[in-house]
Amino acid sequence: MMKSFIAISLALGAAGASAQPTVNMPIVIELSGAGAVSGTNFRDGAVLAIEEINAKGGILKRKINAPQADTQSNPGISRAQVQKAIDGDPYVILGPVFSGSVKANMALAQQAEVPQIVGAEAAEITQAGNPYIFRTSFGQQMSMPKIANYLRDGLKARTVAVLWVNNDFGKGGRDTFVKEMAARNIKVVSDVSTESGQMDFAADVVKLKGANADAIFVYTNEEESARFLREARKQGIDKPLIGETTLLGQKVIDLAGPAANGARGHVGLSADAPVPAVLAFKEKFSKRFGYVPDHNGIKGYTGVYAVKYATEKIGRFDRKLLAKTLHGLTIKPEQEPGILMETTWDNNGDIDRISFLAEVVEGKQRIVQTLPKLGSGK
Amino acid sequence: MRPVLLFVGVALLIAAPFGLKPYGIYLLSLWAVMTIAAIGLNLTLGYAGQISLAQASFVGIGAYTAALLTTQGWPLGAAFALAALLCFVVGWLLGYPALRVAHHYLAFVTLSFATLVFLILRNEEWLTKGVYGISGIPRPALLGWSTKAPQDFYFFCLGVLALASIAAWWLLRSPWGRAFTALRENPIRASSLGIDTRRYTLMAFAIGSALGGVAGVLYAPLVQFIEPTAFTPGLSFNLLLMVIVGGAGRFFGPFLGAAVSVLLPEWLRFSEGLYLMLYAVFVMILLAFFPSGLLGLAERLRTSWPRSSKSAS
Numbered sequence: 001m002m003k004s005f006i007a008i009s010l011a012l013g014a015a016g017a018s019a020q021p022t023v024n025m026p027i028v029i030e031l032s033g034a035g036a037v038s039g040t041n042f043r044d045g046a047v048l049a050i051e052e053i054n055a056k057g058g059i060l061k062r063k064i065n066a067p068q069a070d071t072q073s074n075p076g077i078s079r080a081q082v083q084k085a086i087d088g089d090p091y092v093i094l095g096p097v098f099s100g101s102v103k104a105n106m107a108l109a110q111q112a113e114v115p116q117i118v119g120a121e122a123a124e125i126t127q128a129g130n131p132y133i134f135r136t137s138f139g140q141q142m143s144m145p146k147i148a149n150y151l152r153d154g155l156k157a158r159t160v161a162v163l164w165v166n167n168d169f170g171k172g173g174r175d176t177f178v179k180e181m182a183a184r185n186i187k188v189v190s191d192v193s194t195e196s197g198q199m200d201f202a203a204d205v206v207k208l209k210g211a212n213a214d215a216i217f218v219y220t221n222e223e224e225s226a227r228f229l230r231e232a233r234k235q236g237i238d239k240p241l242i243g244e245t246t247l248l249g250q251k252v253i254d255l256a257g258p259a260a261n262g263a264r265g266h267v268g269l270s271a272d273a274p275v276p277a278v279l280a281f282k283e284k285f286s287k288r289f290g291y292v293p294d295h296n297g298i299k300g301y302t303g304v305y306a307v308k309y310a311t312e313k314i315g316r317f318d319r320k321l322l323a324k325t326l327h328g329l330t331i332k333p334e335q336e337p338g339i340l341m342e343t344t345w346d347n348n349g350d351i352d353r354i355s356f357l358a359e360v361v362e363g364k365q366r367i368v369q370t371l372p373k374l375g376s377g378k
Numbered sequence: 379m380r381p382v383l384l385f386v387g388v389a390l391l392i393a394a395p396f397g398l399k400p401y402g403i404y405l406l407s408l409w410a411v412m413t414i415a416a417i418g419l420n421l422t423l424g425y426a427g428q429i430s431l432a433q434a435s436f437v438g439i440g441a442y443t444a445a446l447l448t449t450q451g452w453p454l455g456a457a458f459a460l461a462a463l464l465c466f467v468v469g470w471l472l473g474y475p476a477l478r479v480a481h482h483y484l485a486f487v488t489l490s491f492a493t494l495v496f497l498i499l500r501n502e503e504w505l506t507k508g509v510y511g512i513s514g515i516p517r518p519a520l521l522g523w524s525t526k527a528p529q530d531f532y533f534f535c536l537g538v539l540a541l542a543s544i545a546a547w548w549l550l551r552s553p554w555g556r557a558f559t560a561l562r563e564n565p566i567r568a569s570s571l572g573i574d575t576r577r578y579t580l581m582a583f584a585i586g587s588a589l590g591g592v593a594g595v596l597y598a599p600l601v602q603f604i605e606p607t608a609f610t611p612g613l614s615f616n617l618l619l620m621v622i623v624g625g626a627g628r629f630f631g632p633f634l635g636a637a638v639s640v641l642l643p644e645w646l647r648f649s650e651g652l653y654l655m656l657y658a659v660f661v662m663i664l665l666a667f668f669p670s671g672l673l674g675l676a677e678r679l680r681t682s683w684p685r686s687s688k689s690a691s
Contacts, residue, residue, distance in 0.1 A: 075605065087399040103511060124510070166500065
């Protein structure tokens, strides 16, 4: 017993050591459990960016060292891993993607004054006044107004039915969506909660059919979205099926097959965006990892390049200054090609950039319209 | 031999945080918390022989009690008292089905209960904040001693673990403990000897559950954020694993079992993508060849070693 204790203590103690001439950017991410698909995409996107930067000599002549830690999609374990990352004196922490995990560990990074570049989308993360948290995609409070405008102006919907997954992602999205509907006088006639990992959507589709709404808004995770689409087509739902990013994602299209055709909605980030830099990224990513990235791959990739750009702007490695610099910063692709699309961070760490309206046509996501940045009018 | 090992173990636990970074201290604190929950399950399962897949629910009830009370400004002591009482009563009620069914039937009854608790934690948003969880749970201060720092909170957890262990030790050496064992070994003989098997079955559930609640009260300020999915049957299975891997029905089993479950996966992380697989293989091999767990293995080594050395001489 004693021996193993000593061995464990030694191993734990040694884990935090870091090499001198590199810059430490640990990736704390979901590599197993329910978030593995999103987490692996985010990780691979970040790894691709890090390999490119290191091949060109690193940031300010220091190569990036990026140890990876799996959170098992569990908030308690993610907290331990962020603590481990902090013990290793990191410059920034990349991840996690799950909002629950971010909520469990963001206070630690804030205490240690380490900027944290996360993939989470729950609205409240950037509303707690944490100056060290930065998103890589829209929060729900940014994306839901866009989908609400589309329902009102694009579809001219008067009534809508909502199907959502009852976890922090789905519930958060549903609550924001319902609020946006009320603000636009669109009536929510059916509100259907489903389970994470649910297999059978027959009863839910019957309920939605009975509601006879002008449109159906679907907000569930990837696998469930695909199962829902198959059941909806089987029962012959002819109302527009509207989604936000996930419903139109590549993974859902792959799983749902022809049933995905006709699904529409808003995508904050898409590897199919009609932007040459994004398409080039998609090709590089597919070549390096052997699969087509989803939006999480772009999040990880652009997150690393944002850190690179801001650091080079400062001219030295200073965590506090990095956080300060990122607030209110706009990065254009002319300045830093790795950012792919012009991106702005506001003072809360929320992100603003162009987004897209899309439709699934013949098993492929097709971008129908590009929506401008929210702050572009100013 | 035993007192020496115990002394060395306690000394190591006290000395450990001085050589560790906050990450290691966090893991040791998590070990202490999980050990308390596993000691509770060991009473119910290991000693009294009643299988329960609901221990995580009691950890959850304890954690939510602590989170709700301390974020409203109540002291953690109040949470300990209320959570222990609440889990004792609910555990007692959950024991009633155990009077009628046993083994895998009982496992399913407790599993249903666990699902029920999860649904309440998730859907009764007015009380539990639902899937959003509760964040900003403060760490307690004891008579002016703030446990905010990782090391201080670890010693606080260790202190509660020591108290829980002493209480369990006392209980198991009392006639109660012998009654529990009698219940496990042969309920009919136990009742013919005048043991009120009904009362002791309910007690085994109630006390085991109360310890689960105590562990939950520590879990909330340790992670400082709780949400319903932390207390799904997955954690119950993990606690069951701790009890069995350590050695069910052996006092120090939960201590070792929790160490395997909490520390081993972390220790195996050097293998990167393989660490969970290595962990699974280790557990499979251990249980396939040594079903009585690590302590059963140690006992076997101790009894066979002197014999073989004697026969060699």
